[in-house]
Amino acid sequence: MPKAKPDLLQGTLDLLILNALQRGPIHGFGISVAIRATSREALRVEQGSLYPALYRLEEQGWIRAEWGVSDNNRKARFYSLTAAGRRQLAVEVSHWEQLSSAINLVLKAT
Amino acid sequence: MARFLNFLRKPRLEKEMSDEMRHHLDLLTAQHIAAGLSPEEARYAALREFGHVEGIKENARDVRGLPWLEAILHDLRDGGRMLRKNPGFSLVTILTLAIGIGATAAIFTVVNSVVLQPLPYREPDRLLALRESYKGKQPFRFTGAGRVTFREWLAQSTSFSSLATAYPWARTITDPGAPVRYYAWRVSTNYFSTLGVQPVLGRTFLPDENSPGKGNVLVISHRLWLGRFNGRPDIIGQQVHIEDQSYTIVGVAPKDFMPEPVVDPAFFVPDPDPIISTDPKVVLFPRYIEVVGRLKPGVTAREASQEISAISARIARLYPATNADWTAYVTSVLEPQIEEVKSFLLLLLAAVGFLLLIACVNVANLLLARASTRTREIAVRCALGASRRRIISQLLCESLMISLLGSALGIVLAYVSVSFLAGHAPLSLPRAQVIAIDGRVLAGCCVLAILTGLGFGLAPALQASKVNPQLALKEQGRGTSAGGRGLSIRRFLVAFEVSLALVLLMAAGLVVRSFAALQQVPLGFQTHTAYLAKNTLPPAHYPTPESQDLFVQRATEKFSAIPGVHSVVFASHYPAFGRNDRAYKIDRHPELDPRNLPYAACFVCTPSFFRALDISLVQGRFLEARDDAKAAPVAVVSRTFAEKYFPGENPIGQSLTLVNPDGASRTIVGVVGDIRDMGPLSERTLQIYVPFSQAPMPNPSLLLRVETSIGTLQPALRRAMDAIDANLPVSIVPQLDFTDFLHETYPTQRFALFLFATFAVVALLLSALGIYGVVAYSVTQRTQEIGIRLALGAQARDILNMIFSQTGRMVGAGMLVGLVVSLLTTRFLKSYLFGIGEYDLVAFIAVPIFLGLAAWLACYLPARRATKVDPMTALRSE
Numbered sequence: 001m002p003k004a005k006p007d008l009l010q011g012t013l014d015l016l017i018l019n020a021l022q023r024g025p026i027h028g029f030g031i032s033v034a035i036r037a038t039s040r041e042a043l044r045v046e047q048g049s050l051y052p053a054l055y056r057l058e059e060q061g062w063i064r065a066e067w068g069v070s071d072n073n074r075k076a077r078f079y080s081l082t083a084a085g086r087r088q089l090a091v092e093v094s095h096w097e098q099l100s101s102a103i104n105l106v107l108k109a110t
Numbered sequence: 111m112a113r114f115l116n117f118l119r120k121p122r123l124e125k126e127m128s129d130e131m132r133h134h135l136d137l138l139t140a141q142h143i144a145a146g147l148s149p150e151e152a153r154y155a156a157l158r159e160f161g162h163v164e165g166i167k168e169n170a171r172d173v174r175g176l177p178w179l180e181a182i183l184h185d186l187r188d189g190g191r192m193l194r195k196n197p198g199f200s201l202v203t204i205l206t207l208a209i210g211i212g213a214t215a216a217i218f219t220v221v222n223s224v225v226l227q228p229l230p231y232r233e234p235d236r237l238l239a240l241r242e243s244y245k246g247k248q249p250f251r252f253t254g255a256g257r258v259t260f261r262e263w264l265a266q267s268t269s270f271s272s273l274a275t276a277y278p279w280a281r282t283i284t285d286p287g288a289p290v291r292y293y294a295w296r297v298s299t300n301y302f303s304t305l306g307v308q309p310v311l312g313r314t315f316l317p318d319e320n321s322p323g324k325g326n327v328l329v330i331s332h333r334l335w336l337g338r339f340n341g342r343p344d345i346i347g348q349q350v351h352i353e354d355q356s357y358t359i360v361g362v363a364p365k366d367f368m369p370e371p372v373v374d375p376a377f378f379v380p381d382p383d384p385i386i387s388t389d390p391k392v393v394l395f396p397r398y399i400e401v402v403g404r405l406k407p408g409v410t411a412r413e414a415s416q417e418i419s420a421i422s423a424r425i426a427r428l429y430p431a432t433n434a435d436w437t438a439y440v441t442s443v444l445e446p447q448i449e450e451v452k453s454f455l456l457l458l459l460a461a462v463g464f465l466l467l468i469a470c471v472n473v474a475n476l477l478l479a480r481a482s483t484r485t486r487e488i489a490v491r492c493a494l495g496a497s498r499r500r501i502i503s504q505l506l507c508e509s510l511m512i513s514l515l516g517s518a519l520g521i522v523l524a525y526v527s528v529s530f531l532a533g534h535a536p537l538s539l540p541r542a543q544v545i546a547i548d549g550r551v552l553a554g555c556c557v558l559a560i561l562t563g564l565g566f567g568l569a570p571a572l573q574a575s576k577v578n579p580q581l582a583l584k585e586q587g588r589g590t591s592a593g594g595r596g597l598s599i600r601r602f603l604v605a606f607e608v609s610l611a612l613v614l615l616m617a618a619g620l621v622v623r624s625f626a627a628l629q630q631v632p633l634g635f636q637t638h639t640a641y642l643a644k645n646t647l648p649p650a651h652y653p654t655p656e657s658q659d660l661f662v663q664r665a666t667e668k669f670s671a672i673p674g675v676h677s678v679v680f681a682s683h684y685p686a687f688g689r690n691d692r693a694y695k696i697d698r699h700p701e702l703d704p705r706n707l708p709y710a711a712c713f714v715c716t717p718s719f720f721r722a723l724d725i726s727l728v729q730g731r732f733l734e735a736r737d738d739a740k741a742a743p744v745a746v747v748s749r750t751f752a753e754k755y756f757p758g759e760n761p762i763g764q765s766l767t768l769v770n771p772d773g774a775s776r777t778i779v780g781v782v783g784d785i786r787d788m789g790p791l792s793e794r795t796l797q798i799y800v801p802f803s804q805a806p807m808p809n810p811s812l813l814l815r816v817e818t819s820i821g822t823l824q825p826a827l828r829r830a831m832d833a834i835d836a837n838l839p840v841s842i843v844p845q846l847d848f849t850d851f852l853h854e855t856y857p858t859q860r861f862a863l864f865l866f867a868t869f870a871v872v873a874l875l876l877s878a879l880g881i882y883g884v885v886a887y888s889v890t891q892r893t894q895e896i897g898i899r900l901a902l903g904a905q906a907r908d909i910l911n912m913i914f915s916q917t918g919r920m921v922g923a924g925m926l927v928g929l930v931v932s933l934l935t936t937r938f939l940k941s942y943l944f945g946i947g948e949y950d951l952v953a954f955i956a957v958p959i960f961l962g963l964a965a966w967l968a969c970y971l972p973a974r975r976a977t978k979v980d981p982m983t984a985l986r987s988e
Contacts (some may be wrong), residue, residue, distance in 0.1 A: 025129075027133065027134075028130060028133075028134050029133070029134045029137040029138065032134075046161065047131075047134065047159075047160045047161050047166055048161045048162070048165065048166045048169060049132075050172045051127075051131070051166055051167075051170045052166075052169045052172070053173075054168050055173045059173070070133070070137075072137075072140070073517040074128075074133060074136070075129065076133050076134070077126065077129075077130045077133070091502045105751075
C-alpha cells in the first residue's frame, strides 16, 4: 500500500503525541484522530508506530495510562501527561522550534 | 528494571494490549460506518488502515519487554521441543557429552585433590622439607635426614624460623579397650606449631614436653578419636596405656591433617630432646627423620638450600666416616608426597582429555548431521522472515541445552566415579582420602559445558544459517549442496576421532600387555587367606632372647590348636611386608671384602614359614623344629643364592655367616625356590632363612593362614592370646590384610590398566558410533543414487564395496595419523610398562586390527541397509 502522506520526520512523533495529550486524557485512537485533524489531514500516524511509541513514552515516565470508559461506553485505555512529560514536551517544542527556524533559514538563503 | 517487571507481568500486559487495539479498530470501524460504508466494508477498511495487527503488537512488545530474553526463552522452549521430538538423538548426544565431561571431571578431581590442592597448613608455600642425599657411587635422594645432620642444621642454619622433626613409631595401645597396635609418629614439640596446625580439641605439645618425665602426652588423630574413642567430647585428659607406660591425651588433630600421604599416623608423641653426643650409634642413626622447616620472612627456598648444603659439607668434614659422600637438599612439603604419582596422573589427564575430545567430535558430528537434515525447516524459517541472527541463536540455544544437560549428567557421573576411584585407588596413591569434587571442578565443568555447547554448536549453526531458502526449498529439503560439504567435514571429524581412539587404544593395549607379562612372573609363594599381625614384645616382660623364643613357641602352640587355623608362623617379616637385609660372609669365600659385605634378604622364621607360604623345596630340607637354640646353627638359602656361590657343587653342608646377630657359622641344610619378596618387579632373589629359635627378636610378626573367615576367629585368637599375655594385641590391622596387600604389589599398573582400558573401550564405542552415524547418514542421503545404481544393474556387493571404500579411506586416514601420534607418544608410558618395550609390535599390530574390525562393523550395519534399497521406491520418492 503506497503511502499517501510523507513520513513523519524522525523524532517528531513523540512531540506530536505529547502535544496531543496536553488537552487532557485521550485514548490511542483519539490521539491519531487528533493529530490528523489538527494537521488538517496533513499528518497521519501509522498505528504501527503509534502504539510502540506510546509504550515507550509510558516506560520513560512521560505519560501515564489508565483504564477508563470511552464516549461510547466502552472500556478504553486513556493516556495523560505526567509532570515529567510536561517538561519533556517543553524541551521537545523548543528543539523543534530551533530545528524548523534553522531549516527555514537554510531554505531562504538559497 | 521496569522492563523486567513488565516481563513478569507479561500475560496481563499482553491482554491489555489486545484490548486496546481491538478498541482502536472498533472506533475506526465506527468512523467508517458513519462515513457511509457497510459494517463489513467498514471493518475491512479499518483493518487495512490499521495495518498488520500482530506485527504492531510484536513491535510494541519489543519496546516494553525484554526481546532478547523472550527470544532465548522461546528458543529454549523450541529446543526442548526438538530434544523431546528426537529422543534417540538427544539421548545419544547428551550421554556422549556426559561421559566425556564426567570422566574428565573425575580425573581432574583426582589431579586437583592430589596434586593441585595445597596441604592444610598455614602458608604451606613457606614450608620446606629438608633431606639428605647420597652423592657417592650410586647417588640416591633420601627421604629423610640423620640425627647428627639435623642437630647441625638446628645449630647453624639461619634460614628457618623453626625446624621440626617426625619419625615413625609403631606401638600398641593396651588400655582402655583391647590391645591394638598402631602406626604412630614421634614428633618434635614444635612440630604442630611449625606446620601451623591447630588441634580441634585440647592443645598440641608444650616446648618442655621433650624433657624426661614430661613426655607422656599424646595428640591423637581425628580418626582414632572417632574410631577407638567414639568421638567422646571428654577425651582430653584421658589416660591411655601404651604398652607399659601411661600417657595423657592432650589434643585431637584436625580431620584433614594427614602428614603422611598413604597411612596416616594414629597418634603423636613428643620426641625426646635429640641427644647431643658423638656416640657412633647416634651418628649412625638411620637417615629417616623427616625434617620440616618454616622459612623466615624474606628468605627464599634457594637460599635455604644453599645454606643447608654448605652445612652438610662442614658435617662431612667433621664425620668423614659416615657423612663423606652426603649432601642435602630442600623440597616443598607436598612435592615428595606426590612426585611418584604426579606424572602418572598427568598422563591420565591427557588420556581423559583425548576421550573428551572424542566425545566433543562426536557431538559436533551429530549436530552437523542434524543441522543438514533440518535445512528445509531452517529455509522455511528464513522465508518467514527469521533473521540470520535469530537462526544462529536458536541453533546455539539447542546445542547449549544439550551441553548443559550433558554436563549436569556428567557431574552426576563424576560424583559416582570419584567415589569409586577414591574407594579403589591403590594404597600407593597419596592423599586419596582428600579426593573430592570442589568448586573449582564444578566451575570447570560449567565452563566446559558452555565452551563445548558454543564450540560444537557454532559451526553447524553458521553453516545452517547460510541456507538459501529458495534453493533449499526447491531441493525438497534434500539439501544436497549443503549436505555434501557437511558430509566432508563430518568425514574429517570421524577420521580425527578414529586417530584419537587409536592413540588411547594403543596406550591401553600396551598397559594390558604389560599387565599380562606381570601376571606371568612367578612370585614363588602363595598367600591365599593369610593374615598378618604385627607384634612387639615389651622389653620389660620379654627381656631375653630365651623369653622371646618361649613366647613364640607357646603362641604357636596355642594358635595352632584353634579350629580353622591352617598354619601359624612367626617371622622377622614376610614377602611384600617389610625388609630385613643382613650382611653375610660365605665361609668358603674369604676374599669378600669385610668392610663391604654383600646383603641378602634374611627371613628369621619359625619352621612353618615355608609350608604356610607354599615355598618350594629344591634340595635338602626346610627348617625344622629340631633347629632350636641348643642345636647347631643352620640356614636355608634360595636357589639363586646357591647357584651364585656354589656353582656346580652341592650347596648342602656348605656354611655361611650372618654378621648380625651372632656371627655364628651356619650350615646350609636346604635350598628353596626363589621368591620375589618385593613383588613381580623385584629382581632381588638372594635369600637366607634362619630359624627363629636360633636368632630370636622382640618384634616378630605373626602370620595366620586360615580356613574360615578371619572375623569368626578373632574371639578364639583373643582367648588364646589372653592365656599367654593379656596385654598383647592380636589385632589384624585392616590395611595389613595380606591378600589385599599382595594384590596391591603392583597397584599403579593395576590402576593404570583399569583406567586406560575403560577410556579405551569408551573411545572405541564413541568412534564406532561416529562411523555408524556418518555412514548411516550418507546412505540415507544417497538413497536415490543407490537406487539408480541398482536399477542400472549394480549388485549388492558393488554397493557395499562403494560404501566400504569411502569409509575405509576415512578410517584408514584416521588410523594412519593415530599410529604416527602413538609412535611419538607411547614413550611417555615407558615407565609404566613391564616386560615389553614402548614400541611393542604385538600392540602395534593388534590394536589397529581391533579398531579396524570395530570400524568395519560400524560401517557394515548401515551399509547393508543400503543394499536393501528397492530401486523403484527409491526413484519414486523423488
